Amino acid sequence: MVWHPTGLFIHISNPAQISNRVLSQCCPSVEWIGDFDDHAQQYRWGSVPTSHISLNPEHPFPLARAINDFLEQNQYAPGQALLITDQEKDLIDAVWCHVRVVFVGSSITGETFPDAWCPNVAALTTWPQHQFVGELRSEDWHSKGGLLIRELRPANYSANAILWGTGRYFAKNDPRSDIHLLTKRLLLLKSWRQGVIDPALIHIMRDSLAIIEHNSPPFTMITAIPPKPRSPDRLGTLLRQAFPEDTRVHTSLIHITRPMEKQSQLGRTARKDNVADAYRLSASSLGGQRILVVDDIVTTGATLSVVAMQLEQCGADVTCLALAVDQHSDSESTRRLPCPSNSCDGHMVIKLNRASFRPFWGCTNYARGCNKTLDYRSGINGYLQLFPSSAIIKDWDLPF
Ligand SMILES: [Zn+2]
Numbered sequence: 369m370v371w372h373p374t375g376l377f378i379h380i381s382n383p384a385q386i387s388n389r390v391l392s393q394c395c396p397s398v399e400w401i402g403d404f405d406d407h408a409q410q411y412r413w414g415s416v417p418t419s420h421i422s423l424n425p426e427h428p429f430p431l432a433r434a435i436n437d438f439l440e441q442n443q444y445a446p447g448q449a450l451l452i453t454d455q456e457k458d459l460i461d462a463v464w465c466h467v468r469v470v471f472v473g474s475s476i477t478g479e480t481f482p483d484a485w486c487p488n489v490a491a492l493t494t495w496p497q498h499q500f501v502g503e504l505r506s507e508d509w510h511s512k513g514g515l516l517i518r519e520l521r522p523a524n525y526s527a528n529a530i531l532w533g534t535g536r537y538f539a540k541n542d543p544r545s546d547i548h549l550l551t552k553r554l555l556l557l558k559s560w561r562q563g564v565i566d567p568a569l570i571h572i573m574r575d576s577l578a579i580i581e582h583n584s585p586p587f588t589m590i591t592a593i594p595p596k597p598r599s600p601d602r603l604g605t606l607l608r609q610a611f612p613e614d615t616r617v618h619t620s621l622i623h624i625t626r627p628m629e630k631q632s633q634l635g636r637t638a639r640k641d642n643v644a645d646a647y648r649l650s651a652s653s654l655g656g657q658r659i660l661v662v663d664d665i666v667t668t669g670a671t672l673s674v675v676a677m678q679l680e681q682c683g684a685d686v687t688c689l690a691l692a693v694d695q696h697s698d699s700e701s702t703r704r705l706p707c708p709s710n711s712c713d714g715h716m717v718i719k720l721n722r723a724s725f726r727p728f729w730g731c732t733n734y735a736r737g738c739n740k741t742l743d744y745r746s747g748i749n750g751y752l753q754l755f756p757s758s759a760i761i762k763d764w765d766l767p768f
Contacts, residue, residue, distance in 0.1 A: 390489060390490075390492055390493055393492075393493040429460070429461045429464050429465075430461075431458055431461035431462075432461035432462070432464045432465040435449070435451070435461070435462075435465050435467060436465050439465075439467075445752045445753050445754070446465055446466040446467045446752075447466065447467075447468070447547075447751075447752030448752060449467040449468065450467065450468045450469070450470065451467045451468065451469045451470070452469075452470045452472060452492065453469065453470075453471060453472070454471070454472040454473050456471070456473070456476055456477065456478060459471060459476075459478070459480045459481070459482055460478075460480050462482070463480055463695065466543060466544065468483045469482040469483055470482055470483060470484045470485070470486060470492065470495050470498070471484070471485050471486070472486050472487075472488065472489055472491075472492065473485075473487075474487060475518070475519075476518075479520075479522060479523075479693070479695075479696060480695060480696075481500075481517055481533075481536055481693065481695065483499060483503075484496070484498040484499045484500075485498055485500075485515065485517075486498045494513075496513070497512070497513030497514065498513075498515060499513075499514060499515075500514060500515060500516065500517055500533070500534060500535040500536070501514030501515060501516060501534050501535070501572060501575045501576060501579065502514075502533075502534030502535030502550045502572045502576075502691060502692060503534075503535040503536070503548075503549070503550050505568050505571045505572045505575065506535070506549035506550040506552075506553055506568050506572070507549055509567055509568045509571040514575060514579075515579070516532040516533060516534060516576060516579055516580070516689075517532065517533035517534070517535070517536075517693055518532065519531065519532070520532070520533055520666065520669070520690070520693060521669075522666055522667070522668050522669030522693075523636055523668045523669065524636060524639060524640050524668035524669045524670035524673060525666075525668070525669030525670075525672065525673040526673050526677070527672070527673045527676035527677045527680065527686065527688070528676075528680060528686075529661075529672075529676040529679075529680065529686035529687055529688050530687050530688070531666070531669065531672060531687075531688040531689075531690065532576070532580060532687070532688070532689050532690070533666065533689075533690045533691075533692060533693040534550075534572050534576050534689070534690070534691050534692065535550045535572075535691070535692050535693070536548070536550070536551075536692055536693055536694075536695050537550065537551050537554060537665045537692035537693060537694045537695065538551050538695055539694065539695075539696075542695065543703060546703075546717070546718065546751070547718065547748055547751055547752075549568075549718075549727055550691075550692055551692070552718055552720060552727065553566050553568055553569060553720065553725075554664055554665060554691060554692055556720050556725075557569060557602055557606070557664065558602070558664070560600065560602050560605075561600050562600065564609070565602075565605055565606050565609045565610075566720070566725045567725055568725060569606055569610075569691070570606065570609055570610045572691065573606060573607065573610040573611075573662070574610055574611070576689055577590070577611075577660070580660070580687060580689070584687075585658060586658070587616060587658045587659060587660045587687070588616060588656075588657045588658050588659070589616055589617075589618050589621065589654075589657055589658070589659045589660070589684075590607060590611065590614070590616050590617045590618070590659075590660045590662070591607075591617070591618050591619060591621040591622060591659060591660070591661055591662070592604050592606070592607055592619060592622075592661065592662040592663065593622065593661065593662070593663045593664075593671055593672070593675060594619075594620075594622050594623055594624050594647070595624075596624065596627075596628065597624060597627055601619060602664075603619075603662055603663070603664060604619030604620075606662075607619060607662065620650055621649060621650055621651065621659075622647055622648075622649060622650075622661075622675055623647065623648050623649075623650060624646060624647060625645065625646055625647065625648050626645075626646060628642055628643065628646055629642050631643070631667065631670070631671065632667070636668050636670075639667075639668050639670040639671075640668070640670045642670070643670050643671050643674045644674060646674070647674060647675055647678060648678075649678055649679065649682060651682065652682060653682060653683060654679060654682040654683050654684035655682075655683035655684075656683070657683070657684045657685065658684070658685045658687075659679055659684045659685070659686050659687070660686075660687050660688075660689060661675055661676060661679070661686060661687070661688050661689070662688075662689050662690075662691070663688070663689075663690050663691070664690070664691045664692070665690065665691065665692050665693075665694055666690035666692070666693055666694065667694040667696075672688045672690065676688055703751070703754050704716075704754075705717075705729070705747065705750050705751045705754060707731045707732075707733065707738060707740050708740055708742070709731070709738055709740045712731060712733055712738045712740065713733070714731040714732040714733030714734075714736075714738055714740075715731070715732055716729040716730065716731060716732075716740075716742055716747055716750075716751075717729065717730065717732060718744070718747065726744075727744045728741050728742065728743060728744055728747075729741060729742040729743075729744065729746075729747035
């Protein structure tokens with residue numbers, strides 16, 4: 369079920385390290401291989417020798433520009449392309465042109481994360497297992513493997529506690545938010561009021577705890593950021609359903625002291641002020657406790673930071689886990705997958721079945737009588753084909 373690029377395969381940065389054998393094992397469906405000639409500052413494309421694309425160093429995103437030119441010339445959609453790089457600066461370009469990206473390296477210092485993260489070139493042969501556990505389980509909760517985003521340091525996060533992430537979150541203005549299942553599942557969780565929690569999120573919680581505890585002593589308490597006043601306790605319910613017999617789950621350790629503005633509507637500094645003194649603990653001494661604190665989406669890290677520092681001041685050894693890390697990307701998407709029914713002017717969007725939590729595509733005119741649906745995979749393929757690469761970076765060509 370895990371996503372694979374359908375046709376094109378791009379790799380750059382030290383191509384000499386990556387043999388053709390490794391490349392064909394990474395992605396058996398590969399049709400073409402392109403690589404970057406450091407010497408000539410130029411791309412070479414295996415089966416299209418005439419198609420040379422040079423980097424324009426004056427362009428703000430030279431790599432993205434080059435990739436887009438190539439995709440456009442060869443009529444590929446960005447979602448079909450995979451970029452492998454060992455240069456962290458390439459991640460931002462890749463996000464901008466919406467190609468999938470695998471990062472080869474030991475650490476990332478910025479806030480933009482790849483689709484998968486391989487420690488070394490040899491691990492590329494199993495790169496789908498190096499996708500983030502939250503994203504893997506969002507697509508297929510029986511899948512194996514997966515990793516956490518390591519040791520995050522968002523802008524407003526100043527606690528000592530290590531912060532992990534199970535995957536990425538794409539806001540509405542990023543085209544990938546439409547097809548990113550972890551994003552969809554978290555949005556559905558935000559509107560949850562009662563009943564069963566999405567089993568994908570339950571598997572993500574269990575796997576994440578196992579990954580963290582694999583290399584460190586077990587926690588003595590597992591808790592979550594509390595809900596806003598008069599909201600249902602979604603994260604607490606998630607923990608209780610994920611670990612029903614586990615006496616370490618304490619969902620009433622942290623309380624909210626006063627009403628707060630919605631963090632998502634505030635800037636960085638305002639977010640920090642908004643959560644200062646907003647929480648109190650139901651215990652005053654937590655010496656000797658090892659506590660895991662769970663939150664849904666981490667953006668600037670202000671909320672988790674405030675809570676982790678309060679727990680640390682009471683003597684606890686704290687670790688934080690975010691279900692997803694906001695990628696802060698913003699590029700307006702106007703694409704719509706049209707409804708396959710000729711007589712309908714609606715478009716198809718991913719929905720999650722509220723009983724089975726399985727994804728499918730349904731028509732936006734459902735309320736007006738169109739019950740057209742598509743299975744998840746064919747919808748994704750249709751959607752990826754829709755995206756003309758020329759539409760992506762037009763804005764960059766404005767003089768500035
Ligand atoms: Zn329709």
